[in-house]
Each structure stands twice: as structure tokens, then as C-alpha cells.
Amino acid sequence: MKLDPDAQAAADLLARLLPRPLHQLGVAGAREWTRRHLSRNPPPPVHEVTDHLVPGADPGVEIPVRVYRPGPGSGLPVLLYLHGGGWTLGGVDRVDPLCRTLANRTGCLVASVEYRLAPEHKFPAPLQDCHAALAWVTAHAARLGADPARTAIGGDSAGANLATAVCLLARDRGEPLPVFQLLVYPAMEYAEPRPSWIEYADGPLLTVGDVLWFWDLYLRDEADRANPLAVPATAPSLRGLPPAFVVTAECDPIRDDGEHFARRLRDDGVEAAVKRYPGVFHGFFPQVGVYARTAEAIDDAARHLVRAFAAVRAGT
Template identity: 45%
Template sequence: MPLDSGAQRVLDLIREIGRPPLHTLSHEAARAAYAASRRVLQPEPPAVAETDDLVCPGPAGPIRLRRYRGLGTAAGEALPCLVFLHGGGWVIGDLDSHDQLCRSLANHAGAVVIAVDYRLAPEARFPAAVEDAVAALRFVAAEAARLGIDPARIAVGGDSAGGNLAAVLALMARDGTVPAPGFQLLLYPATDLGGNTPAYQRFTEGYPLTTTTMRWFIDHYVPEAAQRYDWRASPLRAVTLSDTAPAFVMTCGHDPLVDEGIAYARRLDEEGVHVTHLHLADQMHGFLTMGRLIPAAELTIRQAAAVLRVHWGLDGSA
């Protein structure tokens, strides 16, 4: 299917300004370029009822968190919570890169969102991001009352690399390693770092995320090839996905990760996990943080939030 017109405008703009592909930059320069793109690609962050920056203990020192409480929620009410892991290939991205997305999710879901600023590669390679995600989830579960969270309604989620980490947390919870989230929200997730699917042959140039860029991310995060088949890096490689939390999986047609995302949704279904799979054939990877130029981003965020509301037993209006 042809690319969405808004997404095509993004590609045209990238060509017009001559932004180099991320994989041609150092990881420090890639982070700066990604941060600079927010002003162009993202709409103004919506107001929320409350936001505050927190820290929690981590295996290598304090981990920064950001807590959002959605508009229209009562300050003293114990709300459902989404623990959100940002995308960026485990190399770029931070609390600010996904601030607008987290605010929108909190508002439309009528919930608390807690974003996690996990350690990035190459300074902290696999499994550092997993370890920080584990520490954050344990903290949120343990401190739920203080954070205004209903401990029985905690979900994990994220986009791209963050979707990878959320899927790993759901598997760890199934095995009793971490507190069990009731839901997993996986937005164009990376699920197989082997990088051998047919989609890797289709999206080799012209997109913000290409095969070469994805391999650059993987090389930074998991430089040892053998570790890429560890299910904590590639959850699709887990022996079984059965008994994990119910899931929402969103995939995009113009994305080198599309095949592994579809395969993950299919395996969840085949192995008895309740899954909602939304496939956007005309969209590209990363569009959720490009809402200034891609109107479908806001609609998709609302759809994801609506699925959370249904799971949490809320009234369905956001």
C-alpha cells in the first residue's frame, strides 16, 4: 500500500533539509539530531493534570522516571498505570523525546503513565536496559499507593525498542521474576534482533528507520551476535509466549520491523494469549512521534488508549 501522505511529507522534509541517516553519525550526534527533530515533527505537548520527575533505585545507580496523571482524573484516586519504555533503538531517546506521546496516552486513557529513562547503549549494553526496566517495574509496584496507582491495574508498554523491553517484562512476569503486569502495549516492537526477516530486504533506504539503521542500533546494543538470540533481547525467540499478559500489538507496513511484529502477534494468538493486533499498512516506523505532520499519530494513540481503558474496565470515553 502507498505511504500515508503525512508520512510522505516527513520523508520529503528529511530530503529537503539534508538530514544524514542516523547510522552515519556517532551515537552522540544521533541523539542530538533526534532531539532536534522534535520541534519539527511533534505537536505541542498537551497539558496533563499532574506531572513530576522521580528517581528509583537501579542496578547501576538511580533511574530517572517521569509520572503523568491524565486530565479529568481525581488527585486522590488510585488510577491504572502504564509503565512506558521509550523507543530509539536502545541508543537514542529519553524522557523528553516521548513526553508528548506519554502525555497523550495519560489523557486519553484516564490513567497514570510512568516513563522510564533506562540506560542507553553503547555506554550500557545489553542487558542494561532490561535490568533498568525490571527495576522500574518493581519500584512502581512497590510504591503504587504513594504514586496514586492501583497495583491491580498496571500495564507495561513502549514503542520500538521500548516495545521490545515491555515484551521482555511480560515474559519475565509470566516466569515470576517481576511483578505481573496485567497488559502489554507493544507499538511497532522489535522482537527479533537476528534481523533476517524479508522486511529487512525491503526497507533499505529512504525511511527514518532502514535496515542499515536498525542494524546500527543492534550493533550498539548487543554487539555479541550470539546474545541476540537470548529471549531477553529477542522475545520472539522465547520457547513459549503462553500465559503472558493480554496484548495490544501495533505494526506498520513501511517498517523493517513489520514481519517480526506480525509474527509476535500471531504467536501470542496461537499460544492462547488474548491479543489485539492493529496493522497500519500505509504507515512507517516512528510515526507516533511525528504527529505535527502525520495526523494518524493522534488517532492511533487514541486507539491504543481505548484498548487500555477497555482492559481496565473504564468507561471507554477518553
């Protein structure tokens, strides 16, 4: 495995701080380890950050949504961002530097969703929360200073899974769809033994054992493995979904999962660009200021988002 120097330094540190895989720590242990050890560089400044409580699909459920504004004005495009963490770890604080950076790079509002986590809240609860957050952003666009016609959705890992699942749900219900999907090393299929699954089975950071553990914490039963809203790669057709930019990491067990999904999108007539970032492993995208590849990937994602928003404004 050939990692970039900064990624190799991070992998060496992880080997000391995480001597056994996440799944062997248990849910509470993995959450505590993540809280204590994953890097927290000072967040970049952004014009304004506001916290909101959004009504969920279930009675009494309120979903925290943090909105990042890059500057004054109204009619701004929006990115609904869904954090990763295997549907089990993380939250809006973990992706705070990333969301600030994306807002500044794109000139769009970024709405980051604190969806409920598994295993306390299994599928479909996290999906329902993300779908409700998208509906809230669209309905409250004027209050937020947003343009509801220029709303994109994205996320990393489990968050990318949820982003596409929201699009599938909206498509099948005949609801308005986001104009774009940002899918960062997306978790789209359950345990397909593709080459990266075998070559990078032991990480760094994410192992095959971790992937299976996270899936089994999220899904209610074996039948959910065939539900496209839980495992999007099982969808008979992806036709009609928004165009996408798919980010993958070279040294990631689910790299080929994401790249195969991009091919599925293209085969079904959906515009989908994909880029593999060499020398890095799963989890690199939110690590602002840690890896050189992170800055590169964020810049690439920002260009795709700006282009997608401009195309809507131009009516193309």
C-alpha cells in the same frame, strides 16, 4: 511506496535533513540529529507531571521516572511506558507529548522511564532499569495514587522489546505480571529477512542498516542474539504473558517482525490484537499532532488499555 500526504511531507523533509542513514552518523551524531530535528510540537496540558528517581538493580544506579497524572484522585490504573530509539537514542523528553496524550485519553497514570542507553550500557542494563521501574511503581502505588493490580506496560520499537522482556523476566521469576502490553512496532527478532525487511530496507527514517547497527550497539555478543530477554522472538514459549495490542506501520522494515510476534503470542494462547496503519513509517506513534494516523493509533491504544483495566476491575 504510497504514504499518506502528511507522512510523505515528513519523508520529503527527512530526505533533506538526513541525507545519509542514522548509522552513518555514529552514536554522537545520531543523538544530536535526533535532538535537533525530530518534531517537537507543544505538549498538551495534563493535570500534573512529577519527576522521581528510582533505585536501580545495581548499587548507586538511579533511574529517572516521569509520572503523568490525568486528574486528581487515587486508585488510578498505570501504564509504564518505555521510549524507543534503538536502545541508544531518545529519552522521556522525546515521548513527553505522547505520554501526556495517553494519560488524558485513558485516565491512567503514565510512568515514563529514562533507562540507561547503549552502547555505554549494553544489555541487560536497560532491561534491569525497566524491571526496577516496574517494581518501584508497584511498591509505591499508594504514594502515587495508583492501583498496583491495574498496571500495564508498553513502549515503541526498542521500548516495546523491553516491555515484553520485562514480562518474560517477571514470568520466569514468578513475579506479578502487568495486565497488558502495548507493543508499538516492536523490535522482537534479529534480522529476519521477511518481506517488509526487503521492501522497506531504505526507510524512510529507519533503514535495515540502522536496525542492525542498533542491535549490535545493544547486544554484548553474538550469544545474546539467542537470549529471549534480549531478543524475545527466541523465547521457546510466550505462554503466560499478558494480552497485547501490537501496532505496526505499513512502510517499516520491522513491520513483519511485529506482526509475526503477534501471531506467536496467539499461537501460545496469549490474546493479541494487531493493527497495521497504512501510509506511515517507523517512528510515527510518538509524533503527536504530526500525522493523522498518530491520533488514530493513540485512540486505538487507549481503547485497548481502558478495556484491559476495566476487565481487571470487573474480575474477568
